[in-house]
Structures are given as C-alpha cells and as structure tokens.
Amino acid sequence: MASLEKVQAFWDRGSCGEIYGLGKEGQDKYAQVAKARYELEPYLLPFARFEEANGKDVLEIGVGMGSDHQRLAQACPRSLKGIDLTERAIEHTRARFEAFGLRSELAIGNAESLAFADNSFDFVYSWGVIHHSPDTRRAAQEILRVLRPGSIARVMIYHRRCPVGWMLWTRYALLCGKPWLGLDEIYSKYLESPGTKAYDVEEARALFVGASMVETQVVPGMGDLLHGEAGQRHRGPLLTIGKLLWPRWLIKTISKRWAFGQVLLIEVKK
Numbered sequence: 508m509a510s511l512e513k514v515q516a517f518w519d520r521g522s523c524g525e526i527y528g529l530g531k532e533g534q535d536k537y538a539q540v541a542k543a544r545y546e547l548e549p550y551l552l553p554f555a556r557f558e559e560a561n562g563k564d565v566l567e568i569g570v571g572m573g574s575d576h577q578r579l580a581q582a583c584p585r586s587l588k589g590i591d592l593t594e595r596a597i598e599h600t601r602a603r604f605e606a607f608g609l610r611s612e613l614a615i616g617n618a619e620s621l622a623f624a625d626n627s628f629d630f631v632y633s634w635g636v637i638h639h640s641p642d643t644r645r646a647a648q649e650i651l652r653v654l655r656p657g658s659i660a661r662v663m664i665y666h667r668r669c670p671v672g673w674m675l676w677t678r679y680a681l682l683c684g685k686p687w688l689g690l691d692e693i694y695s696k697y698l699e700s701p702g703t704k705a706y707d708v709e710e711a712r713a714l715f716v717g718a719s720m721v722e723t724q725v726v727p728g729m730g731d732l733l734h735g736e737a738g739q740r741h742r743g744p745l746l747t748i749g750k751l752l753w754p755r756w757l758i759k760t761i762s763k764r765w766a767f768g769q770v771l772l773i774e775v776k777k
Contacts, residue, residue, distance in 0.1 A: 509702025590616030
C-alpha cells in the first residue's frame with residue numbers, strides 16, 4: 508500500500524487533465540480542459556447529472572482542474588464545497604472560479620477523514636479519486652457518513668477487468684518475463700499514482716456497505732480506447748502504433764456484452 512504522501516506528491520506534479528490546457532490562460536485554458544474532458548469521457552455528464560445539485564448542499568471530493576466543480580456551481584446549489592489532496596488542484600480550481608466569476612468553499616482535504624459533520628450534504632460527487640486513496644474503503648464510508656439519509660452520491664472508480672489492465676500486464680509482466688504478476692500489482696505500480704486500485708462490481712458494492720442502494724455500470728474508458736493522452740506514462744513506438752490500429756469498435760462491443768471496461772460508475776443512496 509502506497510502512503511498518502513506518495514499519492515499526494517504524484518498529483519502535485521500535475522493535476523489530472525492539466526496537459527489539455529497547455530498554452531492557454533484564464534477562461535480559455537479552463538474551457539479547453541473541460542472540452543477535452545467531456546469529449547474524451549462522454550459517459551461522464553449523463554452519469555453525473557450535475558443539474559440535480561440545484562438547491563442542495565453539495566460536496567465534491569477531488570476537484571482536480573475544476574471542470575466538474577464548475578458544472579456543480581453553475582447548477583446553483585444551496586452551498587458548494589470542494590476538497591483535494593493537493594494544493595496544485597485547489598489553486599487551479601480557485602483560478603478557474605475567479606476567471607468565471609463563481610464561488611465555492613475550497614480546501615485541501617483527505618477523503619479518508621472528511622472535515623465535515625455527519626449528514627452534512629444532499630449530494631456528494633467524486634470522479635476517479637478514491638481508488639488512489641490508500642484506504643479506499645474508509646473513503647467510501649466517509650462519503651456515506653457525510654451524506655444525509657435518502658441522499659445521493661455519484662462516484663467513479665476503476666474496474667479491474669478492462670483492456671488497459673491487460674495492456675499494462677502484457678507490457679510490464681509478460682514482456683518482462685514476469686507473467687505471475689497479478690493485475691492488482693500492475694495497477695498499483697504502473698497505472699497512475701502509486702497504489703492505484705481497481706475493483707470488480709461486487710467489491711465496489713462492498714465498499715459502500717450500509718447504503719440503502721448501490722447501482723453500478725461498467726463502460727470502456729479513454730485508456731481502454733487509447734484516446735487522448737491516455738498512456739502518457741508509457742509513451743513509445745508500441746503505443747503510437749497501437750493508437751493507429753486499435754479496434755475501438757470491438758472494445759465497445761465487448762464492453763456492452765461482458766462489462767469489460769476501466770470505468771466503474773457507482774450511484775449510492777444512503
């Protein structure tokens with residue numbers, strides 16, 4: 508298990524999606540980041556349904572570059588709070604909100620120990636964050652703790668059975684003469700920040716034990732489809748060729764039939 512400090516250090520070197528804003532400033536920079544985000548992850552907006560934040564007390568865990576946090580703010584919630592493990596992400600989101608004239612209470616925070624009272628929020632949102640936490644189960648339980656009874660959380664974590672997992676296993680296990688390495692070790696060492704985890708559907712449901720409802724959906728992520736800057740840690744001729752020849756239509760077909768994809772969407776009701 509990687510320490511929280513190692514995870515923090517990794518993301519302090521660059522917030523997720525920051526690469527898409529290079530060469531731009533102010534509103535143009537953050538609009539470009541958001542455009543790339545929603546084009547590369549077309550399943551995000553239909554799942555998140557940010558408009559449902561209207562009139563509610565809302566928390567986002569892991570604001571990153573602030574694209575989703577901006578959508579939450581524009582939904583006119585009663586109150587909006589956002590946390591992130593890194594000062595870099597908080598600075599980006601503050602700069603974004605200043606550029607667009609929006610308001611939120613932003614602070615550095617740890618998903619495993621939320622600085623909020625029980626039953627504080629009507630809506631909690633977290634995209635691609637708690638699978639990086641050393642204690643993902645604890646983070647999931649913290650989400651339930653701060654939710655009000657009957658309220659909704661929408662969370663994305665990584666799904667274990669997916670094309671990007673097998674690509675990484677082929678590269679770092681099979682081709683390195685270590686076929687005994689399991690997917691969990693591969694994700695932990697080579698996917699993103701140290702200790703990154705992935706789950707099957709039943710494991711994901713178990714993270715939110717105590718919830719009155721847990722609904723899940725698996726879809727192929729941009730890493731599975733070799734879109735955008737997915738794989739930037741692993742650049743090389745094989746990746747370049749793979750992006751040209753990759754059978755994206757086949758991946759999408761398989762995913763629909765057998766729940767084979769990197770993105771695990773979870774809707775939780777307390």
